[in-house]
Amino acid sequence: MGERLVADAVVERLRDWGVDRVFGYSGDGINAFMGALRRSAEGPGFVQARHEENAAFMAVGHAKYTGRVGVVTSTQGPGAVHLLNGLYDAKLDHVPVVAIIGQQSRSVLGSGYMQEIDLLNVTKDVAAHFNQLVSSPEQVPMVIDRAFRAALAARQPTVVILPHDIQQAPAPEHPQEHGIVLTAPRWSPPQVLPDEQDLHKAAELLNAGTKVALLVGQGARAARQQVVAVAERLGAGITTSLLGKPYVDESLPFAAGTMGHLGSSASAQLLGNCDTLLIVGSNDPWTEFYPPPGSARAVQIDVDPAAIGNRYPVEAGLAGDAAATLDRLLPLLRPREDSSWRTEVEAGVRRWHRLRERRAGVPGRPLNPELVVRELNGRLPADAQLAVDVGSVVYWYARQLTLPEGVPAHLSGTLATMGCSIPYALAAKLARPGRPAVVLSGDGAMQMGGLAELITVGRLWQQWQDPRFVVCVLNNRELAEVTWEQREMETEPRFADSQALPDFSYADYARLLGLDGVCVEEPGELGGAWERAFAADRPFVLEAVTDPDIPLLPPFPAGAQKAESMRQGLAAEGGPGQHARELLDRYVALEEELQP
Numbered sequence: 380m381g382e383r384l385v386a387d388a389v390v391e392r393l394r395d396w397g398v399d400r401v402f403g404y405s406g407d408g409i410n411a412f413m414g415a416l417r418r419s420a421e422g423p424g425f426v427q428a429r430h431e432e433n434a435a436f437m438a439v440g441h442a443k444y445t446g447r448v449g450v451v452t453s454t455q456g457p458g459a460v461h462l463l464n465g466l467y468d469a470k471l472d473h474v475p476v477v478a479i480i481g482q483q484s485r486s487v488l489g490s491g492y493m494q495e496i497d498l499l500n501v502t503k504d505v506a507a508h509f510n511q512l513v514s515s516p517e518q519v520p521m522v523i524d525r526a527f528r529a530a531l532a533a534r535q536p537t538v539v540i541l542p543h544d545i546q547q548a549p550a551p552e553h554p555q556e557h558g559i560v561l562t563a564p565r566w567s568p569p570q571v572l573p574d575e576q577d578l579h580k581a582a583e584l585l586n587a588g589t590k591v592a593l594l595v596g597q598g599a600r601a602a603r604q605q606v607v608a609v610a611e612r613l614g615a616g617i618t619t620s621l622l623g624k625p626y627v628d629e630s631l632p633f634a635a636g637t638m639g640h641l642g643s644s645a646s647a648q649l650l651g652n653c654d655t656l657l658i659v660g661s662n663d664p665w666t667e668f669y670p671p672p673g674s675a676r677a678v679q680i681d682v683d684p685a686a687i688g689n690r691y692p693v694e695a696g697l698a699g700d701a702a703a704t705l706d707r708l709l710p711l712l713r714p715r716e717d718s719s720w721r722t723e724v725e726a727g728v729r730r731w732h733r734l735r736e737r738r739a740g741v742p743g744r745p746l747n748p749e750l751v752v753r754e755l756n757g758r759l760p761a762d763a764q765l766a767v768d769v770g771s772v773v774y775w776y777a778r779q780l781t782l783p784e785g786v787p788a789h790l791s792g793t794l795a796t797m798g799c800s801i802p803y804a805l806a807a808k809l810a811r812p813g814r815p816a817v818v819l820s821g822d823g824a825m826q827m828g829g830l831a832e833l834i835t836v837g838r839l840w841q842q843w844q845d846p847r848f849v850v851c852v853l854n855n856r857e858l859a860e861v862t863w864e865q866r867e868m869e870t871e872p873r874f875a876d877s878q879a880l881p882d883f884s885y886a887d888y889a890r891l892l893g894l895d896g897v898c899v900e901e902p903g904e905l906g907g908a909w910e911r912a913f914a915a916d917r918p919f920v921l922e923a924v925t926d927p928d929i930p931l932l933p934p935f936p937a938g939a940q941k942a943e944s945m946r947q948g949l950a951a952e953g954g955p956g957q958h959a960r961e962l963l964d965r966y967v968a969l970e971e972e973l974q975p
Contacts, residue, residue: 385516386415386546389479392523393423395564398450400424400809401479402437406454408481408494411546423450426809429831431458433802435465435478436828440799440806442474443789444764448530449806452479456494459501464796466505466536471793472597472622475530477523477537478502482512484544502538510538516548517559524562531566571682573697573704581678581695582711588655588676590720591615594638594669597622597792598660598681598701605705606659607631614715616653616724618646620663621777622792629781632725637777639665640933644970645731647934649724658693660701662686664793668937680704723975730973735778737969743926744958745900748772748853751923752819753779754905755851758913759786762814764807766790768800768824771859774931776819798828801850805835808848815847815913822854822880830888833920837892840918848918852885854898857927866948867931867941873952889920896920928959935970942967 389412393401400423405413416425428434431453438449449469453462459480469476480502482488483495502510509529511522519541526537553561573581585591591613599606603626610617610633618635619627627634636643638650642665650656650670658679669691670677677693679686680701687696697704715721739749752775759765759780765788767776773790782788787807791799804816820829833850840846862878865871886896895915899908899922912919930945932938945963949956 383550384411384415384546385519385548385550386411387418388519388550389523389541389546390415390419390423392520392564393450394419394421396527397447398423400426400441401450401452402426402428402434402441402806403452404428404431404434404458406458406481408454408456408458408483408543409452409479409541409546411543412452412479412481412541427835428802429834430828431461432464433798433828433832435462435476436468436799436802437806438476439465439469439472439474440766440789440803441810442469442476443472443803444787444807445810448527449474449476450479451476454481454494455483455498456496459496459498463501463505466502468791468794468796468799469536470505472791473534475534475536477526477530477539478506479539479541481546482540482542485514485542486544488542498538498540506536506538508533508535508537510540512540513542513545516545516551517553519545520553521560521562524564527564528566531568570703571699572707573699577695577697578707578711581697582708584676584678584695585613585655585657586713588613589717590652590654592649592653592656593617594620594650594656594658594661594663595623595627596620596659596661596663597626599623600626600660602659602702602705603627605702605709608709609657609705609712612709612712612714614718614721615657616649616721616728618642618649620661621773621790623661624777625782625786625788628784632728633721635724635728636731639663639668641774641777641931642668642934643731643778644734644934644973645727647937648727648975651936652723656691658691659705662689664690666690727975730975734969734973738966739779741929741962741965743929746902746905746923746925747929748855748923748925749775749779749929750902751851751853751905751925752776754909756781758906758909759783759817760815760913761786763817764804764811764814765817765819766800766803766807768818768820768829769795769797770821770823771863771931772819772821772853797824800824801829801832801836804848805832805839808843809839812843813845815845815849818850820850820852821859822852822856822883822885823858825852825885826880826883833889833892833894836918837894840894846917847913847915849912849921850918851921851923853925854883854885854922855925855927856880856882859927860931862927863931863945866945868944870944870947871951872948872956885920885922889918894918894920896922898922898924900924928962930959930963930966932963932966932970935974938970939967
């Protein structure tokens with residue numbers, strides 16, 4: 380073995396932090412680091428993406444599915460710039476990611492050298508909690524340790540910038556002397572608990588309410604049982620943010636589904652009629668779907684004190700971990716003797732289940748995308764890991780898919796960036812290769828980034844204990860969500876030049892890569908196609924040819940006003956918009972029939 384370099388010390392420190400794989404794409408700015416990864420028989424491994432942005436998504440996915448820090452690396456200049464979208468995904472969804480970015484040698488910095496950009500300034504916003512250029516070999520362990528601790532403590536991305544000559548330098552000893560900071564690769568999570576006085580204030584407010592609603596976000600991921608116990612005690616209904624959907628059992632009779640523009644009518648009824656709101660670990664931005672200001676008193680629980688009152692005017696804030704805080708709050712809450720509100724909530728949930736079933740039964744040309752996702756119910760394996768892309772597919776996931784309890788499901792919830800689903804699912808599969816991975820994506824997201832990462836799937840799948848990696852592509856040849864947004868928000872007609880997508884055979888492409896696939900255009904074939912996908916001996920693409928005219932109608936009562944805006948946009952389309960107008964009228968009629 381040759382001389383131990385700083386690059387080797389970096390790899391050793393990553394191993395000390397429990398990193399088992401690094402996602403990235405090579406380049407001359409990190410060649411020494413790549414060499415150290417090659418020399419390290421104990422790991423971490425290296426996963427090559429097709430693009431640095433996708434590598435960053437993989438690191439985000441790793442953090443989301445495992446709860447551990449995701450690590451990504453790239454060279455300087457264009458490689459670093461490509462990372463930014465994935466790092467912002469981590470920042471906005473609050474997950475820990477560490478980016479190790481190469482840089483030109485220190486001797487040329489400031490000269491306008493090839494691929495030299497000011498990486499500290501480029502990353503200062505996305506890595507606001509910690510970004511640091513390493514300026515001496517002795518600094519390396521301390522900087523890496525601080526990057527990991529900051530990422531874990533703040534649940535945010537951090538950045539370590541490693542000049543090439545630093546990576547190539549001999550690894551120094553670290554004596555205890557002035558100017559040398561000795562650190563350890565250790566971090567222990569705190570348990571955050573609210574003040575006792577605040578607990579009693581919150582309990583008093585909740586006990587005074589007669590129509591209580593719980594809004595549950597991803598911050599309640601470890602508080603499933605406590606959320607249900609509090610709802611049972613208060614006779615409350617539960618709705619979730621999009622990111623909170625996997626953490627509430629939606630088969631419960633008082634679980635009203637997801638809130639917001641893409642949410643359920645039961646959620647709109649719950650939040651529109653409650654007099655008391657308990658927000659648990661949610662920072663959902665759909666504020667127009669919260670209770671009207673002044674109509675409900677509110678309590679909020681969040682581990683981040685800065686998030687309390689950020690979306691709704693709350694009267695009592697509890698800064699603490701959701702599970703531990705609810706454990707302390709529950710004994711202070713009085714059981715409800717009057718069950719009329721719970722009865723009303725459960726009736727609304729039953730109406731919603733009837734509505735979503737009837738919507739999925741509306742014929743499409745050729746397929747209704749709601750039916751495609753609905754047919755996954757009862758077929759999704761109990762040990763699956765689900766990744767959902769951004770676009771109209773999110774509506775159908777939120778409304779039609781009932782997740783088996785314990786199935787993780789992740790998407791770019793706040794940045795809402797397209798192209799994340801296959802990188803996410805790859806990270807999930809690499810972390811747990813014995814479990815099936817499932818992707819729900821639209822054709823826009825597939826064309827933006829998914830097709831490239833299917834090449835990575837084709838490269839890696841034979842290493843997996845369970846080869847099932849099922850990708851469902853809703854192929855409607857349209858950027859459908861934006862088309863409906865143009866109609867709803869701008870009362871504008873569809874702009875074909877911006878909205879129409881090239882037709883492409885995703886199933887044929889899968890077979891070209893040595894995978895398997897099928898293209899479905901008949902409703903009666905959907906169930907069998909899902910079953911074939913889960914029985915396949917290799918990754919499988921289920922291409923469903925769907926109707927772009929199925930409306931993205933928000934839940935009523937807000938949906939009634941939005942429908943009028945959509946009609947104005949459709950009226951300007953003339954004959955080409957006739958089918959969409961008919962479907963919109965059908966959806967509105969279904970909604971009105973089932974209003975209480």
